[in-house]
Amino acid sequence: MYLYEWLAFDGREKVDYQKLVEETEKQKTKGGKIPPITVQHSVSNSVFDNESLYEHNPTYIDVRTPNDEKRGLITLIVGGGGSILVWGCLLALYLVSRTLLGLDPHQEESLPWDFYLFSVTAVGIAGVSFFLYFRYVFPYLRLEAFTARRLIVRFNRITRRVYLLRPKHLGGVVALDWDKAEVCLDPNMTEAQGIGGFVLLGWEKESHGVFDAAGQPKDDFEITFVGKPTRGASELLAFWEYIRRYMEYGPDAAPRPLRLISKFPWPWNSFKVAWRLDTGSLGKPVLWFFVLINLLLLPVILIHGVFHWVSLLLCYEPRFPKAIEQAGELRDGKN
Template identity: 50%
Template sequence: MYFLERGFEWSKKQLSYEEATEEYKARIRQQGQAELHTPADVREPVSNNPSNNCSLYEHNDFYIDLRTPSDEKRGLITFFFLILGGMLAWAGMATIWFAVSDFMATDRGTSWEFYIFGLTFAPLTANIALYFFLKFSIKFFRLESLTARRIIVRFNRITRKVYLLRPKHLGGIRIMDWDKTEILIDKKMSELEGTGGFVILVWDKGDGVDLQGTPTDNIEVTFIGKPTRNASELLAFWEYIRRYMEDGPAAAPAPKKLICKFPWPWLSLKAAWGLDTSFFRQSELRVFVLLNLLLWPVILIHATGHWLSLLLCYEPRFPKVIEEAGR
């Protein structure tokens, strides 16, 4: 989880603004063409069939809240961290308990081997192993636990701002100008190129501010939406956002069902399984159903870790000044 955001924040620390700008320009070029066919600005339509892509947390007359692409990619680190950490912790406590129990026994001898190995060496070894395990693995554990449960991107049509709700280590809260948004998608991509795609929005230096009103001093990037199945879905999703901001809620109506934020365990199972119901309706794709059933033990491990990861995180909330913006 947060791999995209963490990678971008890491790259910003390694590059100056000028270097980051050059890298961004290089990324929007492909072999065989001068540059991507990106929309000219936020006012340019890209699809005739807008779709919310099942990516909305909230929809009202003031704003929409959207998810980011990597929400399902969490849990395995948490699961194995807790299993291995629990085993080492149990070993550390067990060695101490057995040593003390032996020492308190009336029929126990007090040879020097017992003091060295029973009371000192074994407990010390187990607890040193636990210490180094925690020291070197906690930073990976915090990629998906003991942090914000999710990143939320808010589009406020009244203030014409895009609000990025992120943990501090991923850039923190930013308030970006909608009208200065650059959209990193290719209007003429093939259907295959849109597989697993998501919307990427970019802002130049000074196109937004932090919560204290200080202008941004580098490029800002955010990634939006559930990964799509093809280019049509990807373009339709961006068109949904664009119409909401430019034309209003009537042009981009609320979905029948919003994403639930409460960490129900069956939602984690659904995220880990990730099986598209269209597979059942197309005989040539039903082999993927069989493959998923064969991988059921792995899916259960992933789902368990996913749920534990959610329980070990806090639900992020926008500050009051952003919640009341435009009302």
């Protein structure tokens, strides 16, 4: 689920930032790159919440990231394979120890020497298997299990900061200066170019707009992905405009959605995700095609739905630090 964020954080740790800046400047001089959009630039005449908000109040909005639904497959393959491995290793250790301790009622009085060799080999294989799995495979499982249930991007209009709520292995909690954000969007994109799109925000190291959770400046750069994938360019641009107007003009310019995203891991939401029926197809002839395909794939959908829900249950609900939760509260009454 956190593949984009994991690749971005892992790549940032290894990237030569100075070389990256030089390459970026070369691209700008060629005239082929679209200049980054700042938060002062309007990109749409309409606003759209994109069904992407967890919270909306006079102080802040909490927004989801693009890949919330893309989970379950890693839990099935990596988690299922790991469970089988662990069960097999524990079973082997149990049988060997039971025999060596004389707890087997069918055990002969004396054991052949090769059984002891087998026991040592079995224990060695079990130990090596545990090490290899947790050293090289388990980190991939943490992309969607035994980690934060979701990533949250908070836009606080009072402090004019963007807060990223992430687990430590994806960069941790940081605070970012709203006014120094750059938006990777093309206002002139075609409608098709916006299909599956989401907002990408970036802060350059030279902007000095990156802070840690305690508010101390960091000499670093940051990127974050925001919002549910859209169905076209008009939705994508209107979604960014929704966030921009909320931060620049207040909640009246970006009305509260009729329905916020629930954070509770209801099982039917997992099966709805696995079903993948676009509500935009309701009332259209193409709806029957999607229904037919999903009925044919029903066993796969049910398996996906189960492991999607299991991955949610194996995660914890993240919370911002107290200082960020209270940020802007005292000043809000004056606005």
